[in-house]
Amino acid sequence: MLFTDLKLIKPILDALITEGYTQPTPIQEKAIPSILQGRDLLGTAQTGTGKTAAFAIPILQNLAEKNSRNNNIKVLVLTPTRELAIQIEESFNAYGRNLNLRNLVVFGGVKQAAQEKALRRGVDILVATPGRLLDFISQRIVSLQNLEVFVLDEADRMLDMGFVHDVKRIIKLLPPKRQTLFFSATFPDEISKLANSMLSNPVKVEVAPVSATADTINQKVYFVDKDDKLELLTHILQNDIKESVLVFSRTKHGADKIARKLQSHKISAEAIHGNKSQNQRQNALSNFKNGKTRILVATDIAARGIDIDELKYVLNFELSDVSETYVHRIGRTGRAGAEGSSISFVDGLDLANLKNTEKLIGKKIPVEKDHPFHTDNLVAQKRDSNNKSFTPRPRVQSRETTGSKKPNNKSNFTRNR
Template identity: 65%
Template sequence: MSFENLNLIEPILKALKTEGYTAPTPIQEQSIPIILERKDLLGCAQTGTGKTAAFAIPILQILETGKKHEGLRTIKCLILTPTRELAIQIGESFAAYGRHTGLKHTVIFGGVSQGSQVSALKSGVDILIATPGRLLDLINQKFVHLHYLKIFVLDEADRMLDMGFIHDVKKIITKIPEKRQTLFFSATMPDEIQKLANTILVNPEKVEVTPVSSTADTIDQSVYFVEKGDKKKLLIHMLNDKAIKSALVFTRTKHGADKITKDLIKAGIKAEAIHGNKSQNARQRALSGFKNGQIKALIATDIAARGIDIDELSHVINYELPNVPETYVHRIGRTGRAGSSGIAFSLCDEEEMEYLKDIQKVIGREIPVMEEQPYHMRAAAYIFSQSTKKKGGSSKKPGQRPEGSPAKTGSPRRRFGNRRK
């Protein structure tokens, strides 16, 4: 299957060729024909599957080949996304795939002055990519008018829920035409997200390219049992390995991200932090430095990293395990994207072993343990097996799923840079 087989117009095929795209990913192959037929779509796809192109390409074709309004351009497509970084990435995709069309797009998000965004809107755009808060603000100021909207895309719906944006999303939906094409994408489908999908989609086609909460087979995963006080030393030891060319390091808090960054810089490792307290310019500088190789380690919180899209990212490191198993899937999905290989390491202390079992249950596999490392917690296997026996045979915490049986530790890995053969 090639893009030529998807009945795409020449301006888009030319742009895809420039980008080096030859064959569509599974979600692109399945979604593009459905969207071109003007049907509603429910897409369940994890990060790194080529989802943005799956909706951007057919949207560009629909708008390019459709009737254009006379006079000032009107917003015909709205893409709603949870983070500034993801909005910017989507904007870059529309610029790349639509470079040979006559369509205009703009991106609006909070945390920066609205002046340039308002100017772009006043000059007229066909496609608007927005985060919920800034969009509602500009709608209320009457700078955004959605009367002529034809296509509505809700991207990363589950993250919208996690970030508390669902009420804003529902407000926005009341302000767009009922007669429209709706494309709904989510990596996971919790009950509230399924209910939202049911209320805004009309006879949708469903595309599910991977099982819910599964991790890509191209990602080589391993876990390091380590005392909490030794985590910083182990991270520095790992990043000093030349096999790690670039690493996206996850921490739970903004303060933690800043602290780890200072520790790495002190150890002579080029690092930057990216999180919600950073200015937009600082976040973009850090991201650019990471993409061009000037920075080896980018330390990020989950929300800030959701929109990061970096080709050939070699490693993801969980400095702290997330307490929500699905977040682990989102994190390591930043590597091993669109069929390429990647490596994911997780540093697990005694307090996080219950999180590890939850993660293994959700992804349906045991994560091999790396024992050949200088800070290995010797009692780890015993502590890990005993943690399921607490509280009458369950380590279940309030709001968490029941635990499964103890996982095996697996065989040790030899080297940080080893990839699955």
Template identity: 60%
Template sequence: MTFEQLDLIEPILKALQQEGYTSPTPIQEQSIPILLKGNDLLGCAQTGTGKTAAFSIPILQKLYKTDNRKGIKALIVTPTRELAIQIGESFESYGKYTGLRHTVIFGGVGQKQQTDALKIGVQILIATPGRLIDLANQGFISLKALDFFVLDEADRMLDMGFIHDIKRILKLLPTKRQTLFFSATMPPEIEKLANSMLTHPQKVEVTPASSTVDIISQSIYLVEKKEKTDLLIHLLEDKSIESALVFTRTKHGADKLSRVLKKAGIPAEAIHGNKSQNARQRALTDFKSHNLRILIATDIAARGIDVDMLSHVFNFELPNIPETYVHRIGRTGRAGHEGIAISFCSAEERPYLKDIQKLIKKAIPVIANHPFISMEGINAQKEKEEEIKIKAKEKKIYQGSRSNGDYWRRKKQAPQNSKKTNSPNIKNK
């Protein structure tokens, strides 16, 4: 299928053509017709599947065809400033020939530039929850004329404690609206939130909930906690690793790892909530343009990082929430490209690994051949080798017994050549 077959207007088709897009992804192919018909949508899709275009394109088309464009007509709420900026860039790209105006608002920076844009007037607003509520309370934002509401990355919203902010935002919205709800995973609490917001929604699920992209090659390195840094330096000495996003659990851990890598001659930058917006944007820009090879991030800061041809994701520390693992490795393997996800697992993180493998319904291969393997890893490898030997022995015994059984069955079924066989008494028995 092509975008032309989705009955898109010429201004959007022209923009898509200039971006080099000809065929929609599965979630775009399924979602765009539903949204153009005016239905609410519950979308379950992994990161990197093209869901931003799945909701931005139909919103742009419907607003383009609307005569009355005064006021904010579409609101997109997303958990992080990086993701908000990325969504804003998508609306800029796809809507460049529509004449529609949009702006992005988020915290951590002065509000004047954002309020100036709001005063001029926009039809599309992309916002993080805190700054949206703040500016609404100050009277800069009115959502009475809203037609479209998009809640993006809903599962991450709940992980970050935004549930009360979401409830406050819902009170600001008109009852009559088209609501779009997107989440990479769909645990029970997310379904409950979706049911409270949506009216007879159409559901689009392009991949099983909480699954990982098939084209991402995943592996586990069993390593002592104190030797993780040495292992990372050892692996990053491989120049075939063109770009790598490294996840740590804490802001302090990200900064410390960045300093150690730089000392080892490996340029790296860290981004997290304590960094200024300018510093974060500078590091992200360098990373996206491949001027920076290694970026270290916490989970919150990494949401919204969309890098073409990101070859590797490293889980320096395994997340204690298994769904977070899905989000992390989804930074690679995007837009049909292959990706590699490497995770370090210490003894105390083994329960996290067990939960992750239970969630994704697959065992992640363990790499035993590395210079920093833990004693636990060595023992696990010995157990695996012993298991293989036992299985091979059992198979040999089974094959031998099967061969003996075949022999005796053939002997029993063989025709009798003795004269007694042909006697009338034998025939009549």
């Protein structure tokens, strides 16, 4: 199927051609016709499936065909993070470049004056994070009384970030007669209840559930001692990978530490996380997109919404305790059928997370042994044994105090056992 088969109007088709789009992804193919018909929709889709275009394109077409000229907010897209909100607004701008519609994104962490001024001029499509939207509503700058379409994006992440109560407050302010589009990668009980309370006879679209990883992503695990991870990362970036890499860190402090280490080796790197100001985060993301910064080190929440065309490499400095996060992380590469690679560093403390991740995705991730910091096979044997977990004994002495270097292909797990 081609986009020309979806009964889209010429201004949107022309915009899609400009973007280089010809063939819709599965979720776009399934969702666009139903949304054009005004149906409520319940969508299950992982990162990188083209979800934003799946709702943005038909929303733009429906608004354009109504040709309603007033200053009312007609569409609200609610999303958990600033980065994702900005990405969504950029998509509306791209697909609607040939339409006379006004889009705006609002989020916290910056002064509200510019956003307020734009709101008072009138907006057709508003993309917002919950906190800033509630601020504007309480100040009577925003009214949702004339809303026609409500999109709740990344509902499960809303739950993870503690925004569900804010979302429920916003929902109470919406007109009962509206079209609702609800997207979530996973559906824990609270999210399922929320969806059931919001939707009316929805079309259900499920594409690539969270347990699936794209076949186009070449996944590898590097077994490495915890204290050697920074050295291994530096080695890989200096010798094996010359392209841009998105590196995931479990903590904000860890992200900063990784970026500083790479900078000390003359590798351009920046960190992006919740403690950074909005300007810092946007500058880092912009530098990464345009190639000025080669390595972007991100925490999971800050990275949600990062959409980089043709990103070839994602690297997990640590595995997350939440197995589904692995799928979201590596979904930043291998998008829309393109090839990509993911690398995951695993030490003894990560073994349980690796086991759970492999159980979720339904396959073993190949181990890459051809690097100077590979541990011996004991780690892999422990992973495949019947033991539920494996915690290595503490070291007798740290190399940070002795200054000695770790011999190649030796395992500290072996030494200390």
